[in-house]
Amino acid sequence: MPYISQSFIDDLPNQVDIVDLINKRVPLKKSGSDYRAPCPFHGGKNRNFAVNAHKQFYHCFKCGESGGAISFIQKFDNLDFVEAIETIANECGLTIEYDSNTNPVDPRIERYRALSKKVGEFYMAQLRTSPAKAKAVDYAKSRGISGEIAKRFELGFATPSNKDLLLHFEGNEQEVADLKTLGLVKEGQYGDYDFFRDRLMFPIHNTKGNIIAFGGRAFDKDAKAKYLNSSESVIFSKSRELYGLYHARKNSRSMDYMLVVEGYMDVVALHQAGITKVVATLGTATSTEHLQILIRTTNTIVFCFDGDDAGRAAAWKALKITLSVIKAGATFKFLFLPDGEDPDSLVKKESAKAFEQRIAKAQTLSQFLFTHLQAEVDFDTIEGKTLFLEKATGLIKSVNYEAYQQQLLEGLAQVVDQNIDQVRSIAEQQAPPTQEPPPVYVDMEVDYENLDEVDMSSFTDDSGHSQPMRKPVVKRSNMKALMSKMITLLLNYPTLADSTIEVRVRTIENSQVLLELVRSAQMDEDISQTELIKPFQDKQGIFDRLKQLCTLEPRLSEIQAREEFLAILTAIENQQKSEQIKSSIHHAHTLEDQQKIMQGILKGKRKT
Known part of the structure; x- marks a missing residue:
């Protein structure tokens, strides 16, 4: 992907009207030489938020948020830097200039995205018109999914037939070939066939809202795999995408936290309950790429897991990956659900407000780190406490954020009731964290x-x-x-x-x-x-x-x-x-x- 030209970025403020740009999102009123409104970032009724057309600048006199057009779109629309520039350019009718020294965009990318959009439209049409749609509609209703939420997530239906998708595109050889490349059509011993069959379909969107892959949920409890995902491709990598991130940004006023759950239905069900700041990994463990995306989106990331052994093992895995990427301003928490509950069932049983209270009270990373390790040893013995210290200091040494590393060591000293200098000495004796060979x-x-x-x-x-x-x-x-x-x-x-x-x-x-x-x-x-x-x-x-x-x-x-x-x-x-x-x-x-x-x-x- 080519970089946006720096000259275009530098000149962008001169080509847009920041007042018009912000007014589309926050109604402004003229006040002297400025335009005023209640601050969209900290709330309240007072008009502390000022926009200066001459300086192309905004500033809140209460919370201190300030910046130019790009900064505002980043914060308000929950976008990264490039996405904000592209949004401004689209709204203002500007053609983005790219750096001519970089390689051109792979022409397949846009072709695959366009085809994925068509496939998504096909699945949505099947949910409305297929003679076999009853099971999909009944399933969605049984899970409490409204028409509005189904439309928001562009849910669809893959029919039981082996070739409905293939037949829909058979008139275009290039598209059929691309369907195979994307893993939506497979080649078998008895001919080509649709990969997704008899499933509720969940389009997977990138941060710009483009469909880049699909997930399918089986209706049959005895199905070989309850969930299936599209194959990875040049437009889709499981370790770099989060299901629901686009919808979270689009439907949330602020991003004071992000809840990370385990499945598509959890995301959809929480949206149905009005909890929109939620994403799911795509059938993989949380990756460093996932964490970096989340850190750019919010300051507080809350992992949500089942409270059973498997859930806690997955949470521990996420914690170990998190230690190496945590940085200033980022907070990680862990929420464990009661036995037998998932986010969908729990939010229906309690209420959205009660579920959000659980999110607010989730364990901090340090609490989970220490309690998990304590449970692995006989903490009441000298030997157990020694092993606990060795394990804890070994993990803490993998933290690159120095201030947080020191705080963890001080917290560890309190847990074992030892002098901080003694704990630091033990930490210094530990071998550096093992790197992946x-x-x-x-x-x-x-x-x-x-x-x-x-x-x-x-x-x-x-x-x-x-x-x-x-x-x-x-x-x-x-x-x-x-x-x-x-x-x-x-x-x-x-x-x-x-x-x-x-x-x-x-x-x-x-x-x-x-x-x-x-x-x-x-x-x-x-x-x-x-x-x-x-x-x-x-x-x-x-x-x-x-x-x-x-x-x-x-x-x-x-x-x-x-x-x-x-x-x-x-x-x-x-x-x-x-x-x-x-x-x-x-x-x-x-x-x-x-x-x-x-x-x-x-x-x-x-x-x-």
Whole structure:
């Protein structure tokens, strides 16, 4: 995406009328040389907010908010800098000038966005006109979704047919090809088919309101996956998008906080109740990119999770990511719901006001940090308190915001009833936070002189005994790293699993743990890490190792994760094939047999 020309930015105040721009949002009245109104930022009835047409400047004499046209649009419309400039240019009929030294915009982007808009319109039309719409309408009504909210979120319906979407666009070859690229149409053994079928459809918008992807909610309780998302593409990355952010900005007067929930329906249901400052991640754990977007939007971010073990594990994961990105002015809180409740059910049971009171009383990050770690140790013993200190100081060292880091250390000193200098001393002795290792791409050339058995001691068979490989495949350190990396990727990105992956993994020796994880992930695309590893609880060695791998969080997009997973899988397959060939040569009884095997290898290489 090219940058907006700096000269255009500098000249923008000279081309717009700040009074007209603000008056569209806040009614102004002439008062002397200025225009006045109640301040839109701190409220109240007094006309403390002044706009000066000559200086192209606004200022509130009460709260001190001030700035120019771009600053006002950023704050009032809850937009970032570029979005504010684009909004002003559109309203004033100006053509944005881009820096000619940057690369042009990828022409596919606008084409994909235009097509996504058409797809959204198709799904919305099906919700109104399809003969099969009753189940979608009934479901929406059962969840208390009004027509107004359905329209706000542009909800739609994917019909049960395999090809309704495909047939709608079949007259345009380019659009059909693009539908496949976006993952909305899939290629199967018996022909092309619609990816979304028999689901309530939730368009996913970017911050400008463009549809960039879709989510679909199944009606059948026995559906393989309750929720499905579009594939990642050049216009959609799960780790960089938040469902409902566009709607939160558009329908909220202020952004004094942002609530982060787990699903589409939670966002929609809270809007229905009048709580609009809410977003959801798109079937992934909270990423650093998500946090950076949220910090630009508001000063207070409240994570909302179920109060069960899985919810608290997800919250802990979010906390650890948050520690490294927190900065001045940003506050993070954690709200845990009563057992068996989600935001939708709770807001209906209590009231919007009661739910907002829960938000206001949510735990601060520091409270959750200390209480969670205390629960993990025997805090009444010297040993437990020592372990608590080591864990807490290790995490606190990952905080880059120095003032907050010092406050956390002081809070920790109070919890353990020790002198702050003693706590600082312990913190200084802690090793720096472990950084995520770079992607594992191992040279898979066979070292025939130093072949070794694969050490899979962390993974045992049903009897609890470790099973060394009968055939040496690769050096111990390499195989352990590769297998662990693949499992870590799958635990963090369950959508990697599909029938093709299962067939390939099945051919890999000593891959039973990975294979079982793949099969479980296929059964439920939105399965949590806790649910993925639960079947291994009776195999303590495996279970402990999987819990360790769950703590590793590769910061990759889904596309990057898939590429890395497939690269590792291919490397292992190639290595295993090499070993099989070597074994064949070794067991050949005659020189002629060996020559035939070598000729087969060379013939295979020429084909590739």
